[in-house]
Amino acid sequence: MFTGIVEELGEVVAVTATAGDSALVAVRGPLVTADARHGDSISVNGVCLTVVDVDAGVFTADVMGETLRRSALGTLRPGAPLNLERAATLGSRLGGHLVQGHVDGVGEVLSREPAEQWETVRFRLPAHLSRYVVEKGSITVDGVSLTVAAVGPDWFSVGLIPTTLKLTTLGAREVGDPVNLEVDVVAKYVERLLGDRLATGEPGALPGVSITGPGGVGSPGEAG
Structure with missing residues (x-):
């Protein structure tokens, strides 16, 4: 478990294909x-x-094919900078949010809008992840815990402060670059728990809430 607070900018030394x-x-x-x-x-x-x-x-670390295919690590080359964070301990400060290090999808930098002291960056959001992302909620981008400033059906934006721009890879990401995304794990568990209850008609299910798709939860008042 991690917190999404980057400790160090590392560097790829080598990538060696294995069996x-x-x-x-x-x-x-x-x-x-x-x-x-x-x-x-x-x-x-x-x-x-x-x-x-x-x-x-x-x-050194082994990276299996599944990880290379489902994250942006498959594009790593020697010399590339990396956001690094050691696993949290029971005595760690939770400066960001609960991060598992399990990538849910790969996004893409869509635009950057510099301001005087900060920068707004918009990312492409895979459609199957959009239901987990809410304004002012948390999301992890390349291992960095960020607060969502705005969200649409296939995008979200965040505001990056000078510290984040300087001390993480997000300061140098260009339009078109891929990024690893991890949504808030709490949202996924809530969806699963409510979805199972609604699907089976268990007592305690929220009235007026309906399933809108595979495992999805609708808002009050939607037809089921």
Whole structure:
């Protein structure tokens, strides 16, 4: 589990193809490797990876084909910057929100609008994730916990402060770049729990709430 507060900007050292469609990724990150051991979890651009080995500030991790296909890690090349965060502990401050490091989909930078002290960035949002994203809710973009400023059927926007622009990869992302997205896990669990109740007619289901699609929950007053 992570918080979405990036600890360090790391760098891809090497990407080596392994058996099948998997890869071994080497990442330089002196801070996150300072106390890292074999088996520890580190968030790499929002993807939870397991440390295989650590040597002189560089850790290696196996990335299976499923992860390469369903996240933007498949586009990594040596020299690319990475957002890194060690797994949270029971005594950690929850500065962002609960982040699992399980990517739900890949978005894309649609536009950037600089202002005097901050910048508004709009991202493409895969349609199947739109129901989990709400204005002023939380979303993780490349491992960074952000607050949604506005949302549409296939996009959302956020405001990036100078610290985020300077200390994460989001400051250098260009229009068309892919990004890893993870929606708020609480929203997915609420949907599942309400969906099961409504589908089976269990007592306690909210009146006037209906299923609008596979696993989806409608708003009060919609026809079921």
